[in-house]
Every structure is written in C-alpha cells, then in structure tokens.
Amino acid sequence: MNVLEEEEVVAPTPALEQAACSLEDYLALPDHSMDERIAAARSKLGRSTILLGHHYQRDEVIRFADFTGDSYKLSKAAAETDAKYLVFCGVHFMAESADVLGRKDQQVILPDLNAGCSMADMAEIGQVEDCWDILLDAGISPGGILPLTYMNSTAAIKAFCGERGGLVCTSSNARKAFEWAFSRAEKILFLPDQHLGRNTAFAMGIPMNEMVVFDPYQINGGITRDRLKAAKVILWKGHCSVHQRFLPHHVDTVRAKYPGIQVIVHPECRWEVCQKADAMGSTERLIQLVSEAPEGSMFAIGTEIHLVNRLAKEFAPKGKKVITLDDTGCLCTTMYRISPQHLAWALENLVEGRVVNRIQVRDEVKHWSRVALDRMLEIRA
DSSP, rough: HHHHHOOOOOOHHHHHHHGSSSHHHHSSOOOOGHHHHHHHHHHHHHGGGGEEETHHHHSHHHTOEEEOOHHHHHHHHHHHHOOSSSEESSSSHHHHHHHHSSSOOEEEOOOOTOOOHHHHHTTHHHHHHHHHHHHTTTTTGGEEEEEEEESSSSSHHHHHHHTOOOEESSSHHEEEEEEHHTTTOOOEEEEHHHHHHHHHHTTOOOGGGGEEEOOOTSSGGOHHHHHHHHOOOEESSSSOGGGGGOOOOOOOOHHSTTTTTTEETTSSSSSHOOOHEEOOOOOHHHHHHHHSSSSSOOOEEEOHHHHHHHHHHHHOOOOOOOOSSSSTTTOOOOOOOOHHHHHHHHHHHHHHOOOEEEEEEEEEHHHHHHHHHHHHHHOOO
16 A cells, blocks of 8 residues: 555644644753654654664664665665655755655655755855866866766755766765766866765876865865866865864774774775775775674774764674774764754654655756766666
C-alpha cells in the first residue's frame, strides 16, 4: 500500500501535546528528556517520514536515523523511499541535495536552519561567476575548461557547474570526475575544497606547479594571467574547518606514541598530512578500512571526532584500537547544531500537520543541479 494512503489524523497523546511549543521551549530541556517524545512522534508518523543521519552527527541524534552515511548516500537513499517527509540530520547543502534528487511530492526538513557548512559557504555564487569571467578574460576558452564541484557545495554552485558542462563529485569518485573532465577539456576549475582537489590531482600525476589557488578576495584571484593560462587545475580557496586542523606533526606524534599504528585520513586534509598517512579515503572508505582490518589493528583517523569515537566504541570488542589523529578533538560545530531538541520539535510539528524548516531549491537551480548530479551518476562505479 502507498504510504500516503496510510496517513491518518490521530489524537495527540500526552507525549505529543507540547508540539505547538516554540523551539526555545524545547531547547530549555535536557537531551535525555527528548528520547520518549522522539520515539512517540516517530511511531505516529510511521512510514510517511524517514530520518537521515550523517556520520558526523552526535550519537544522541544519529541513533534515531533510518539511514546513516555520507551526504550523497543519504540523498540517494531518500529519493528511493516512499516517504513523504525527509528529515535530514545534517547540514544545509545536504538537505538541498535531497530536495534536488527527491520526488516532487517529497518535502525535506532540516531540524536546525543554522546547520550550515563552512566549506560550502566559502564559495558564494556571485564570487564564482566573477571567477569564471576572469578566467575567460585571461584567454581561457569556455570549451577549454570545465567546472567541477564537490558534493559539499550549495545547490547554486552545483547548478553553475551543470549549466557549464561540469559535474558534481564526492570524495570517493573525485578521481573519476577529474578523468572525465580531462577527457573533455584541458583545464579544471575545482570548487570549493582546495585540499580534495590538490590531493586528487597530485595522485593522478599532476605536479604542484600546474595547480594554482584562486582567492576570491584578491584581485584576479591573486594569480597572474600567465599562471592561469598555464595551470591545468585551478583550485578554489576553500577548506573544511575540521579536516584542515590536522597537521603533519600530529602524524609524527601519534606514530611515536603508538608504534605500528596505521594513520588513515580524509582527502579533505592538507596535502602534507595525506602524504604522511598510510591511506586516505572517503568517510565510507575509512570505515571500511577499520572494519576489514584484523584483530589487534590500531588506527589513528584524521576526520570528525563523533565518527572516530563511534568507530572506537564499535570495534573495541573486536580487539581494534581506534583513536583520533589529533587528541584535542575535531568537532564539526555546524553538524553538532542538530540536537535531540531540534529533532523532537520538527517531528512533533509534523504530527500536528505543520512542516517546519522545509528546504526548497528554486526550479531553475534544481534543474541544473540535477544535471550536474546526473552526470556524476554516469561516472560513479
């Protein structure tokens, strides 16, 4: 039976009577007091609603998720369900992608609109359009360069790339995206994470002197016309505030303290850190490396602390040691904004027939974003 046919109006139970309260009323309550209310609301909503939890979410939230994973995996999972309401416990660009990939009858909800992404915010559409004009004015032909954007970008940036023949990539298929682009053009403009772009290009054999970093806050990006024309890869000056915190000396320190430990890092880390690591890979790849390792293995992981702590807890009974590469802790503060209180507030409003914090991408932006995402599907293998 279609889930939309299963929806019915139900009388509120005591656990749900406070659904009309303001968000501020929820935020004044302790985390643990939300558990019963979240469970009750989920029971009432049934299959009409699914919860999506990104790997970097705090444990108090992600344990309620129907699906866990990276941003692309979650958006794709959401689009393949029959659910009408998609509650995305992640950040703004992820909710946008779910709206782009989802059906017209689906509605995407972000429990806290302040849950953004500092990396995505580093590439503003007006700045990127100005950059493109500078590249063309420097004598680079429109057919000689393709724009590629990381999944961690706004829908407007994805649409910019889609409209100009480019595509979206994830950290796991960035190399395939680069190969796809270089089979069609001589140059790549990569947005918004310079580190993923640099690590990908270098692994393909592209030397550092054929890469430049475009700084939107400098005149002409801080690059001469000659350097722009000579570069194969033009990297946007953006980064992940979490992964950039890992430094080469962290690798040296952890190796000295734990002889034999394997250092594995996300490709959003600095090039110098990735070069010192034993392996680098997407979030899903890092999880796979720990999962498939034999008993007694030790790992220092360069990624967000909630995921590292979760892996440490999961694999300790299996005789594996997992620690963070930087023991001062690297918390994604924007991911952390999604709290049990925000989740309960969004769900209880749904029970009462109110959709709060809906994320909607404008039709034209949605079209070109979808084009860029569909091109990614062609190379994803």
